[in-house]
Amino acid sequence: MKNWKLLSVIFALLVLLLAACGTEDEATEKASTDEKATEETSGAGDSSVYPLTIPQPEGYAEVTLExxxxxxxxxxxxxxxxxxxxxxxxxxxxxxxxxxxxEKYEDEAAYKNAGALKEPDFEAIAAMNPDVIFISGRQADAYEELSKIAKTVYVGVDTMDYMNSFKANTELAGKIFGEEEKATAALEELDAKIEEMKEVTNGMDEKALVVLASEGELSAYGAGSRFGIIHDVYGFKQTDENLEVSTHGQSVAYEYVLEKNPDILFVVDRDAVVAAGGESGTKAAIENDIVNKTNAAQNDNIIYLDPEVWYLAGGGIESENAKVDAVLEALK
Structure with missing residues (x-):
C-alpha cells in the first residue's frame, strides 16, 4: 500500500514537470517567433516594403521590385x-x-564600368546580371535596351518641380535599401539650409541671371528650367521672366546679359567638366568688356557655380547640400 502511494506521488510530480517544460518550450518558441518578426520588419529595414511598385513618368514602364x-x-x-x-x-x-x-567609383577594381553616359555598355551590363538599373535623361535613348537586361528605374529630377522630385527620389532610395530614417534626416537638414537661404533672398531687391557657358557660347536659364532652383527654391528674383524653358536653355549673346543687366550673375562652366583635361576659358570669356559693364561685374557679384554638382550630379543629397552651402557662402 505504501509503495502504491509513493508511485502515485512520483507520477504526479512527473506530470507537473512535463507540463512546466511544455509551457516553457511554447514560451521560448513564441519569443523566437516574435524576435524574428521584429527583425524582418525593423532590423533589415526593407523586407516590409516588398514587393515595391515604383511609378514612372510617361514613356517609362512601371517597375515592381520583388x-x-x-x-x-x-x-x-x-x-x-x-x-x-x-x-x-x-x-x-x-x-x-x-x-x-x-572619384572612388572610378576604381575599376572595385566597381565595374557600365559604359558612357549616353552609350551604355549593354554587353558588360548584361554579364553582371543586375537586379536594377537606375537611369535619367541622358540614357533615355538606351532605356528600351536596358530594360531588357534588368528592371530599369528612371530617377531624373523634374526641373518643373525640382525639390519635390528630388525628395521623392531620396525617399525612394531610402525605402528600397532600408535607409528611410537616414534619408528623412538628410532632407530635414537640407530644408533648414534652404529656409536660411530664403531668409536672405526674401529681403533682397537684387535680380539674378543664370547662364551655362560652353566653348564661349551662353545659354540662359530661368524659373522651371534645369537650373531654375536658383529662382524656384532659393528665392532669387529673375532679371528676365520670359526666358524659354528647355533642357538646354535659351541661347543668348553677351549683349543680352548687358541688356538685362543682372545684379547677380550665376555661371555654370560646362567646359570645366567636359573639356579634355578640364581646360576652360570660361572666366576670361565671361568677364569681357560687355559683361563688365553690368551691375553684377561692377559689384563683384559674378558667382561661378561648381559644374560638378550643378551640371553633372544635381539631385543628390551631397550635391544639393553643396549647392546651398556655396551660394550662402557667396552671399556673405
Whole structure:
C-alpha cells in the first residue's frame, strides 16, 4: 500500500514537470517567433516594403521590385550621390565623367564600368546580371535596351518641380535599401539650409541671371528650367521672366546679359567638366568688356557655380547640400 502511494506521488510530480517544460518550450518558441518578426520588419529595414511598385513618368514602364536589389547599376550621378550618402553598395557606374567627390567609383577594381553616359555598355551590363538599373535623361535613348537586361528605374529630377522630385527620389532610395530614417534626416537638414537661404533672398531687391557657358557660347536659364532652383527654391528674383524653358536653355549673346543687366550673375562652366583635361576659358570669356559693364561685374557679384554638382550630379543629397552651402557662402 505504501509503495502504491509513493508511485502515485512520483507520477504526479512527473506530470507537473512535463507540463512546466511544455509551457516553457511554447514560451521560448513564441519569443523566437516574435524576435524574428521584429527583425524582418525593423532590423533589415526593407523586407516590409516588398514587393515595391515604383511609378514612372510617361514613356517609362512601371517597375515592381520583388526584393531588395543586391547587384545595382547606376548611371545618374545625382542618384549615385544619394546612394553613396546612404551607404548603399553599387556594382557598376558610368565611369566616363565621375565627379571628383565621387572619384572612388572610378576604381575599376572595385566597381565595374557600365559604359558612357549616353552609350551604355549593354554587353558588360548584361554579364553582371543586375537586379536594377537606375537611369535619367541622358540614357533615355538606351532605356528600351536596358530594360531588357534588368528592371530599369528612371530617377531624373523634374526641373518643373525640382525639390519635390528630388525628395521623392531620396525617399525612394531610402525605402528600397532600408535607409528611410537616414534619408528623412538628410532632407530635414537640407530644408533648414534652404529656409536660411530664403531668409536672405526674401529681403533682397537684387535680380539674378543664370547662364551655362560652353566653348564661349551662353545659354540662359530661368524659373522651371534645369537650373531654375536658383529662382524656384532659393528665392532669387529673375532679371528676365520670359526666358524659354528647355533642357538646354535659351541661347543668348553677351549683349543680352548687358541688356538685362543682372545684379547677380550665376555661371555654370560646362567646359570645366567636359573639356579634355578640364581646360576652360570660361572666366576670361565671361568677364569681357560687355559683361563688365553690368551691375553684377561692377559689384563683384559674378558667382561661378561648381559644374560638378550643378551640371553633372544635381539631385543628390551631397550635391544639393553643396549647392546651398556655396551660394550662402557667396552671399556673405
Amino acid at each position: 526584393e531588395k536589389p543586391e547587384t545595382v547599376v547606376v548611371f545618374d550621378y545625382g542618384f549615385l550621390d544619394t546612394l553613396d550618402y546612404l551607404g548603399v553598395d553599387v556594382a557598376a557606374v558610368s565611369q566616363a565623367n565621375v565627379p571628383s567627390y565621387l
